[in-house]
Amino acid sequence: MPLLSTLARLEAVRAGRAQPLATVRHRHLSENPLVFVPLTTAGEAGAPLGAMVGTDPNEPRVFVIPQPRDRDLRWAFLADLAVHVLAHIDAYADAVEPAERSETDPETGKRVKVETELCVDAPQLIVPSRAGIEYVRLLGRSMRFRRTAEEDPDNPYPAPSRVPLLGRWFTHLGERARVPGSSMLLSATDLLARHWATGQSNLEDQHLGALLAWIAPSGGGSGAEAALRAELGRDEHGQLLCPPAGPATDPAFDNKLLAPAIARYDAARAALAAGPGDDDREVRTAERAVRRLVVDQMSSTWWATWEAIDLVRALPPGERAEERWTRDRWSYTGHRDRVRAGEPPQPRRDDAVTAAQKLATRETEQVRLDAQEALDDPLVMAGRRLAGEAFAGEVTEVVMEWTESKRPSPRPLVTVSTEDRPQLADGSGAKVYRSLDGRPQSAQFVRFEEDGQVVLRLLDKMGRGRDPEPGSVPEKGDRVCWTLFEHDARGGPKLPDPEQTPWTHGGPPGSGAAVHLPDAVTDEDIL
Amino acid sequence: MQPRPLDARALAALAANPGCGRRALLDGAGVDKNALATALGSPAAFGQSQFAIVRGNSFEAKVKGDGGAELLRLVHGHLDPAAEPPGAGARVPDLTAAGPEGRAARTALALREATATRDWTLLDHPMLALEVAGSPAYLEPDAVVVHPDGRWTVVEIKSFPMIDAAADAAKVGAAARQAAVYVLALERTAEKLAGAEVGHTVLLVCPKDFSNLPTAAPVDVRRERAVTRRQLERLTRVEELAAALPEGLTFDPERTAEELAEAVSAVDAAYAPECLAACELAFHCRERARAADEVTALGRSVRGELGALTTVEAALAAASGAGCAEDPTAAALHRAARLRAEALELAAARPRRHVPESPECPC
Numbered sequence: 001m002p003l004l005s006t007l008a009r010l011e012a013v014r015a016g017r018a019q020p021l022a023t024v025r026h027r028h029l030s031e032n033p034l035v036f037v038p039l040t041t042a043g044e045a046g047a048p049l050g051a052m053v054g055t056d057p058n059e060p061r062v063f064v065i066p067q068p069r070d071r072d073l074r075w076a077f078l079a080d081l082a083v084h085v086l087a088h089i090d091a092y093a094d095a096v097e098p099a100e101r102s103e104t105d106p107e108t109g110k111r112v113k114v115e116t117e118l119c120v121d122a123p124q125l126i127v128p129s130r131a132g133i134e135y136v137r138l139l140g141r142s143m144r145f146r147r148t149a150e151e152d153p154d155n156p157y158p159a160p161s162r163v164p165l166l167g168r169w170f171t172h173l174g175e176r177a178r179v180p181g182s183s184m185l186l187s188a189t190d191l192l193a194r195h196w197a198t199g200q201s202n203l204e205d206q207h208l209g210a211l212l213a214w215i216a217p218s219g220g221g222s223g224a225e226a227a228l229r230a231e232l233g234r235d236e237h238g239q240l241l242c243p244p245a246g247p248a249t250d251p252a253f254d255n256k257l258l259a260p261a262i263a264r265y266d267a268a269r270a271a272l273a274a275g276p277g278d279d280d281r282e283v284r285t286a287e288r289a290v291r292r293l294v295v296d297q298m299s300s301t302w303w304a305t306w307e308a309i310d311l312v313r314a315l316p317p318g319e320r321a322e323e324r325w326t327r328d329r330w331s332y333t334g335h336r337d338r339v340r341a342g343e344p345p346q347p348r349r350d351d352a353v354t355a356a357q358k359l360a361t362r363e364t365e366q367v368r369l370d371a372q373e374a375l376d377d378p379l380v381m382a383g384r385r386l387a388g389e390a391f392a393g394e395v396t397e398v399v400m401e402w403t404e405s406k407r408p409s410p411r412p413l414v415t416v417s418t419e420d421r422p423q424l425a426d427g428s429g430a431k432v433y434r435s436l437d438g439r440p441q442s443a444q445f446v447r448f449e450e451d452g453q454v455v456l457r458l459l460d461k462m463g464r465g466r467d468p469e470p471g472s473v474p475e476k477g478d479r480v481c482w483t484l485f486e487h488d489a490r491g492g493p494k495l496p497d498p499e500q501t502p503w504t505h506g507g508p509p510g511s512g513a514a515v516h517l518p519d520a521v522t523d524e525d526i527l
Numbered sequence: 528m529q530p531r532p533l534d535a536r537a538l539a540a541l542a543a544n545p546g547c548g549r550r551a552l553l554d555g556a557g558v559d560k561n562a563l564a565t566a567l568g569s570p571a572a573f574g575q576s577q578f579a580i581v582r583g584n585s586f587e588a589k590v591k592g593d594g595g596a597e598l599l600r601l602v603h604g605h606l607d608p609a610a611e612p613p614g615a616g617a618r619v620p621d622l623t624a625a626g627p628e629g630r631a632a633r634t635a636l637a638l639r640e641a642t643a644t645r646d647w648t649l650l651d652h653p654m655l656a657l658e659v660a661g662s663p664a665y666l667e668p669d670a671v672v673v674h675p676d677g678r679w680t681v682v683e684i685k686s687f688p689m690i691d692a693a694a695d696a697a698k699v700g701a702a703a704r705q706a707a708v709y710v711l712a713l714e715r716t717a718e719k720l721a722g723a724e725v726g727h728t729v730l731l732v733c734p735k736d737f738s739n740l741p742t743a744a745p746v747d748v749r750r751e752r753a754v755t756r757r758q759l760e761r762l763t764r765v766e767e768l769a770a771a772l773p774e775g776l777t778f779d780p781e782r783t784a785e786e787l788a789e790a791v792s793a794v795d796a797a798y799a800p801e802c803l804a805a806c807e808l809a810f811h812c813r814e815r816a817r818a819a820d821e822v823t824a825l826g827r828s829v830r831g832e833l834g835a836l837t838t839v840e841a842a843l844a845a846a847s848g849a850g851c852a853e854d855p856t857a858a859a860l861h862r863a864a865r866l867r868a869e870a871l872e873l874a875a876a877r878p879r880r881h882v883p884e885s886p887e888c889p890c
Binding site: 003006014020041044199202 | 846
């Protein structure tokens with residue numbers, strides 16, 4: 001952990017309250033994010049127990065499966081979920097603005113601008129915890145290879161029509177969530193932990209209730225006491241006062257409440273199937289009982305997630321967070337196009353080129369995120385300054401100099417007095433950057449003065465004339481902040497087309513047909 | 528009270544925090560830490576959902592069904608494809624006996640016979656003995672397979688899924704650490720037997736994708752085995768720990784919480800947040816660590832970073848400039864505190880800047 005974050009945690013311990021780790025909001029928050037609170041059945045892979053989903057805290061859509069191992073009930077649940085989630089995702093698909101992107105011309109091999117369209121906004125999904133993000137991925141994987149009755153009439157267990165599509169979108173969101181700085185799929189715990197330091201460890205911060213208790217303790221007690229209550233407090237029946245944020249449920253809840261309720265539901269269904277009458281009152285009563293239990297587990301997490309969103313929303317937005325959101329909009333538009341073009345679902349495993357591209361993107365975006373967060377937020381910049389990757393100080397002297405050419409350009413020498421210790425070596429000629437009206441101006445490090453002042457030579461953003469444009473050169477007495485890192489991230493070298501994959505990386509991908517066969521469904525897995 | 532025997536999970540957790548004398552003593556003495564933690568007023572939140580247990584048992588029964596044919600086929604296919612494939616009537620010796628000692632002896636006998644027979648043999652839930660920190664521990668792996676060439680392979684059957692031939696890394700890691708303990712225990716038996724060898728690659732059997740069909744992957748546990756062995760050897764012997772304790776010390780859960788807290792604090796603990804996932808007493812130890820103002824309560828990395836500043840108070844004093852001038856950590860903290868204060872002040876009155884233009888499509 002960076003020392004500055006450690007210090008914030010130490011301060012939080014003493015204060016009994018979380019301390020700010022950021023002064024602006026570093027993630028885009030949609031006007032109406034879709035909050036998704038899933039619960040899963042212990043021991044089963046991808047067997048949801050229920051979910052709450054919606055864009056209005058007061059009107060969640062609630063889905064509960066009274067017997068999670070029943071395949072038909074699971075399909076019905078996923079079909080309902082698909083209708084609601086896809087309605088939200090599709091709502092952004094048709095509002096577009098013209099945009100340009102560069103493509104490589106296949107004939108000339110040059111980069112050319114192509115007119116295209118970009119969705120003006122994109123959907124945002126927020127889950128309670130990091131495990132929730134993994135669960136979205138898992139659900140995506142479990143759904144995207146299913147076949148509907150139209151696609152495969154012979155399938156004995158066809159999936160409802162929208163389910164595979166939801167699988168593809170969940171997979172896309174899950175993949176996107178791995179890109180640093182992306183905001184299409186966020187978790188409430190990550191959002192909070194990015195902006196506040198608590199007086200507990202990173203591991204304990206994964207508990208949404210405990211994290212909120214440190215940031216906004218209800219009642220008068222300290223954060224530590226409130227967090228302890230959130231972690232361990234149980235009622236007289238041994239049930240947690242603050243149920244886990246899921247998707248896993250508390251074993252005590254499973255064993256004491258849920259299992260008997262599901263058993264009663266099973267018994268009522270068996271009695272209905274065997275009995276002479278068709279009075280399904282018993283079944284419906286039992287179903288309502290399960291539903292009540294599951295809703296009770298989800299609703300506190302539902303509210304906690306909204307509370308987290310409100311807390312983060314209260315922070316002023318970071319300027320460059322919007323720029324990163326535009327990348328999310330490109331990602332959304334791109335996937336929308338792939339779905340519309342009828343492309344097959346994402347493969348089980350990426351081919352070598354796609355995998356390398358994804359990794360390269362994540363690296364570039366990490367560099368970009370680090371730089372942008374520092375530029376947006378003096379508190380983050382303080383961490384970079386502490387690490388010697390930036391320095392701030394006052395300009396003590398400006399000496400005008402020019403290049404020796406027919407049309408001399410300004411190359412002023414700027415002396416900065418700073419208490420920071422930038423990692424610059426004499427004679428290295430390293431470049432440093434500062435933000436000038438949001439655009440990077442670069443300078444070359446010249447030398448350290450004897451009293452530790454830094455001498456820089458400005459290199460650009462001063463206009464075309466002999467004299468620099470007003471405001472482009474700092475004046476004596478100005479406060480300036482220079483970074484040793486670049487402000488924009490550069491992508492890596494271009495990768496070959498998938499068909500050109502070298503043999504060292506497995507060669508060109510094989511026939512695509514085998515890649516997306518549906519998962520085998522066995523009669524065995526009851527489901 | 529009946530002593531609680533050490534199991535592989537406990538051993539693996541013990542090996543993860545070998546410096547903890549409290550855990551070593553309580554585990555070594557067979558104290559029921561769950562009951563103790565409840566009596567101390569900080570009950571642990573451990574437990575397993577019956578859904579998971581039912582699912583796990585039914586999956587294990589399916590894997591081992593049909594006389595272990597499927598399991599032997601998986602071992603043959605993944606670990607020993609050159610050997611003759613197991614026949615229909617593979618040997619599955621009966622290992623029932625009275626008490627753990629009896630079962631361990633029965634298992635050793637069955638292993639000897641199987642190694643001598645030179646045929647595929649499946650040992651279903653064998654019992655292995657391993658001496659840990661001076662007290663015996665009895666371990667029960669899911670299965671051990673004896674190959675025709677006399678090699679023994681540990682099989683771990685887990686109910687978490689292997690999706691697209693990949694499983695959750697944390698869960699695989701835990702399974703590997705657990706299997707490493709079994710491998711160590713088997714090696715003790717194999718030492719006494721000519722022609723026997725314990726495979727350092729175990730077979731992890733999991734449900735395939737979202738189905739109930741078993742699939743398997745070999746897991747190399749050499750690293751885990753080496754780590755666990757080193758940690759187990761390092762464990763302070765329980766007698767030595769006990770020798771340093773006051774006479775008449777008892778961890779009887781019937782005592783009051785104060786008496787117990789005093790008894791527990793007679794043995795030093797090494798609390799770190801990782802304990803919360805592995806030890807029943809973790810919440811009690813955390814409370815103690817916080818009360819003692821230890822920085823380790825914020826994580827091992829924090830303690831490592833702060834060096835000699837082991838308490839929150841000392842670290843914050845250093846941040847305010849009252850620390851030892853020669854300590855580089857104290858100086859860095861002081862600088863960090865000034866930078867942080869400056870940044871927070873600056874943020875309070877900050878002009879808005881130009882919003883950069885929209886970026887191009889990154890594709």
